[in-house]
Amino acid sequence: MRNNNSAITSAEIPLPRAEPAAARGSLRWGTALAATGVVSFSMTLPATAFALRGLDPYFVAIGRGALAVVAAVACLVATGAPVLPPRARLRSYAVISLCVVFGFPVLSALALHAGADVAHGAVVIGLLPLATAVCAVVRAGERPRVLFWVASVAGALAVTVFTVGRGDGRLAVADLLLVGALISAAVGYTEGARMARDTPGLQVIAYALVVAAPVTIPVTAGLLLFGDQSFSAPAFGGFLYVGLVSMFLGFVPWYAGLARGGIARAGQTQLLQPLLTMVWAWLLLAEPVDPATVTAALAVLLCVAATQRTRV
Secondary structure, three states: OHHHHHHHHHHHOOOOOOOOHHHHHHHHHHHHHHHHHHHHHOOHHHHHHHHOOOOOHHHHHHHHHHHHHHHHHHHHHHOOOOOOOOHHHHHHHHHHHHHHHHHHHHHHHHHHHOOOOHHHHHHHHHHHHHHHHHHHHHHHOOOOOHHHHHHHHHHHHHHHHHHHHHOOOOOOHHHHHHHHHHHHHHHHHHHHHHHOOOOOHHHHHHHHHHHHHHHHHHHHHHHHHHOOOOOOHHHHHHHHHHHHHHHHHOHHHHHHHHHHHOHHHHHHHHHHHHHHHHHHHHHHHOOOOOHHHHHHHHHHHHHHHHHHOOOO
16 A cells, blocks of 8 residues: 555656757757857848948848848759749748848848948848847747847847937937848748748748849849949948848758757857957958957847747
């Protein structure tokens, strides 16, 4: 009888559930893939600044999609995938196109054209992980823990204080354009990550570019023929980067990482992007980086460790 009671008692004691090693490995791999995308994206603003030295901001913003779709279609053909997206998912690919092929490129290019320097833009874009996490809750059904939100909001507050302080207590037009750019990116990232759960990341961004092609190709051709474009070496190099890397190749590991590691969790790797972008701006553009900018970037960077230690 004593043995039976002991067995019953043992069965009733809840044992802690260890997270499977495979699941932990998947999360780490997803975070690593997302971080690879972040490194690629961290050069976007400096490359855009180079492109704007000789090219119209609308040509840079729309033309990058036209250049990227050529590479995307070539990759689809090479891998044996259909060139056109499935009809059942056209709406989702249209959302991705609107946000990451048009919204972010146009608004960020206009912000730089309006006078925002690259370091300033990098810190404002530091709000993107929080915006992506909100979209993940609304659209993808993820439920981050409280510590995750505390760390994310702390990073967002650091960016807000920095931005308002640099603008004499008010937001400039360039800041509003940057905020619009980050909202567009957050929505596009979330929708793309949802698609990447059962579709390779390469196909996700490739199909978004194909959906946008009826607009990007003729508009780019018109701006090239009738606009005032000067393809200096820096402008051409910057345009190639934003077209091939920022608009296409960087999204392949990025979407795969978000799908594997969780949109909210893996998306927090973008908190690293402001610091990386400022390093590129300092090295490549010789932009001065003042102590306030560095302090804001480091404050945002500290949130990475906190968010990555929480399980979403």
